[in-house]
Amino acid sequence: MKKQNILIIGLILLAVISFIIFILVSGSGDKGSVDTPKDINDIINTINKNNKNILPELETMKVDIKNIDEVTSYTGLKTNDGIESIVVSAPLITAQAYSVAIVKVKDNADVEKIKQEMLDNIDMRRWICVSAEQLYITNSGNVIFSVMADKDIAKAVYNDFKKYVNNNIGKELEKSNNEENIELPSEMPAEE
Incomplete structure (x- = not known):
């Protein structure tokens, strides 16, 4: 007994x-959710740390969503409708094309529509002397992640975001910047 x-x-x-x-x-280690500004900063810090050997010196800042020019510059969005906040990570001073934008949308916003607007309108040539080769956009819940840079860097950063959210993502969008198809203006005739 x-x-x-x-x-x-x-x-x-x-x-x-x-x-x-x-x-x-x-x-x-619940990294699958992105709910607070701290989570968004943690995403950027994790990505920057994981890619410190290939990324330039970066500045992370919150975009004033009331400033539509700034919103458009970083995201391609023409309005701030449905946007709760935007945090970006971009080089301080460099000739390297690189930009990460994390857009948190309001609960009732159409995430897929906003992602498509970003894809259609983002300026991959926003820098003076360089342009991004590749753009990736996806979301995890109501947080949209975009990165544009050289192909290898963009892919590495994009994969780190997917890993951070345990691959809990929505539809993936991407666009390549094909520099070879840029139409240059014709030369002006010489004055006589």
């Missing part, structure tokens, strides 16, 4: 310890 009681107590202790370990493991 005594052995049976010890066995039952042992099994109960084992079950309690297993439950505690399960709770501790499943609760740690």
